[in-house]
Amino acid sequence: GYRSRAAYKLKQLDSDAGLVSDGDTVVDLGAAPGGWLQVASELVGEGGTVVGVDLQRIDSIDGVETIRGDMTDEGTREQIVESVGEADAVVSDMAPNMTGEYSLDHARSVYLARMAFETALELLAPGGDFVAKVFEGPDTDALRADIDEEFEYVRTIHPDASRDSSSELYMVAKGRLTAPVREGD
Ligand code: SAM
Numbered sequence: 001g002y003r004s005r006a007a008y009k010l011k012q013l014d015s016d017a018g019l020v021s022d023g024d025t026v027v028d029l030g031a032a033p034g035g036w037l038q039v040a041s042e043l044v045g046e047g048g049t050v051v052g053v054d055l056q057r058i059d060s061i062d063g064v065e066t067i068r069g070d071m072t073d074e075g076t077r078e079q080i081v082e083s084v085g086e087a088d089a090v091v092s093d094m095a096p097n098m099t100g101e102y103s104l105d106h107a108r109s110v111y112l113a114r115m116a117f118e119t120a121l122e123l124l125a126p127g128g129d130f131v132a133k134v135f136e137g138p139d140t141d142a143l144r145a146d147i148d149e150e151f152e153y154v155r156t157i158h159p160d161a162s163r164d165s166s167s168e169l170y171m172v173a174k175g176r177l178t179a180p181v182r183e184g185d
Pocket of ligand 1: 003004006007029030031032033034035036037053054055056069070071072093094095096097112
């Protein structure tokens with residue numbers, strides 16, 4: 001079994017959009033407790049690489065590297081770039097601590113998705129794919145438009161596995177158009 005029900009969301013996103021292939025390098029942001037890491041590591045197989053990042057400690061998973069850090073912290077992003085080099089897919093299931101105040105939760109989730117997007121631009125090889133969770137709201141369209149500029153196309157997917165939380169959706173961007181942009185380039 002998987003560590004979290006969230007695992008089924010990545011399975012569905014992958015079967016809808018074809019995100020992860022055998023041998024790929026995948027970076028998973030907001031990875032604790034590790035359901036997506038388990039699914040990603042099955043999909044990449046023995047020749048692949050999976051790296052998971054979270055504020056929380058992640059119990060070890062065979063063949064998966066984990067980094068404990070805050071994705072809003074530039075030092076964490078640098079550490080990921082140093083340790084991974086180039087990635088084929090960057091996926092983020094990061095979510096803020098929910099306050100119950102809708103506009104605040106929305107704004108924080110968009111901010112985390114933008115952090116994931118910036119990280120993806122530093123890591124993704126041309127042709128690479130990006131996924132980020134976001135709570136739907138007024139800033140979703142602007143985020144989608146910014147992502148769209150860097151990829152062949154972007155879709156929003158609302159997996160059946162997350163039907164219970166109706167405002168949650170995933171931006172799924174396919175086919176990064178250019179090579180990684182690094183700080184200082
Ligand atoms: N995909 C995971 C799985 O399959 O087990 C579940 C992820 S859970 C919905 C969201 C995660 O985002 C939490 O573990 C939380 O600690 C993490 N998170 C939230 N803000 C973060 C930040 N600034 N940096 C790193 N991780 C963060």
